[in-house]
Amino acid sequence: MPLDRPFRLVSRQLIDGSYANNGNGRYVSHAAYAKQPAHYVRAFLLLQDDLKRLFEFVEPADQNLNCYSFRIHELLMRACIEVEANCKAILQANGYADDGFPTMYDYIKINASHRLSSYEVRVPTWDGAMRVRKPFAKWHDGVSLPWYKAYNESKHDRHANFKRATFEHALDAIGGCAIILAAQFRGEDFNSLTSYRTLEGGRDGWVDAIGRFFQIKYADDWPVAERYEFKWSDLEGEADPFVNFPYPPKPPRPTR
Numbered sequence: 001m002p003l004d005r006p007f008r009l010v011s012r013q014l015i016d017g018s019y020a021n022n023g024n025g026r027y028v029s030h031a032a033y034a035k036q037p038a039h040y041v042r043a044f045l046l047l048q049d050d051l052k053r054l055f056e057f058v059e060p061a062d063q064n065l066n067c068y069s070f071r072i073h074e075l076l077m078r079a080c081i082e083v084e085a086n087c088k089a090i091l092q093a094n095g096y097a098d099d100g101f102p103t104m105y106d107y108i109k110i111n112a113s114h115r116l117s118s119y120e121v122r123v124p125t126w127d128g129a130m131r132v133r134k135p136f137a138k139w140h141d142g143v144s145l146p147w148y149k150a151y152n153e154s155k156h157d158r159h160a161n162f163k164r165a166t167f168e169h170a171l172d173a174i175g176g177c178a179i180i181l182a183a184q185f186r187g188e189d190f191n192s193l194t195s196y197r198t199l200e201g202g203r204d205g206w207v208d209a210i211g212r213f214f215q216i217k218y219a220d221d222w223p224v225a226e227r228y229e230f231k232w233s234d235l236e237g238e239a240d241p242f243v244n245f246p247y248p249p250k251p252p253r254p255t256r
């Protein structure tokens with residue numbers, strides 16, 4: 001049976017296949033849906049601005065994907081920290097109990113609630129065939145993310161693994177941030193002066209991401225039984241119309 005209430009911080013297809021038809025996507029703006037969502041949007045927009053500045057020195061092109069530098073390393077670090085922050089916020093909002101030290105073994109569970117592995121992000125002004133990225137694709141098979149692995153390796157031993165912090169990995173990490181925000185808030189940026197909502201049915205399924213730089217193609221393969229089916233106008237007056245996603249619990253750490 002389709003779901004008659006939305007989960008916290010989880011945007012997904014409605015029963016008609018859209019994400020926001022007939023006003024039924026307005027739940028992302030409800031006060032009980034997310035705690036200070038603009039905090040995460042602002043951090044992403046800073047990353048996006050710095051990536052655009054990097055494009056002034058590193059041409060966004062296939063042949064440059066393997067280049068590396070301290071600036072690129074910095075962007076990879078910051079972007080992965082933002083992905084972690086969003087993942088942790090999603091788990092905590094839905095009552096996931098951890099020991100205070102969540103890892104990607106915890107964060108990968110979010111793929112079940114958000115279907116991140118099915119999202120695509122498109123980079124503008126790109127020269128070559130690699131402008132469309134699927135940063136979370138490996139999660140479909142339960143495999144670790146190459147860009148996150150590069151982040152960990154270059155964080156813990158930068159001297160030995162500096163070359164792992166490539167332009168490609170930084171690009172996927174920042175694109176991953178754009179996706180994880182879209183999978184929570186669609187196009188809502190929570191800025192009362194410039195807030196907007198993406199239109200359904202953009203060109204070939206692509207819609208503007210938050211910040212209007214990247215474009216996003218949302219997951220469109222939700223099984224009918226896992227889609228939302230509600231009339232938001234009947235729920236929006238409630239103080240808390242949301243339910244928690246039932247993430248499997250984290251196994252306890254072994255004791256010595």
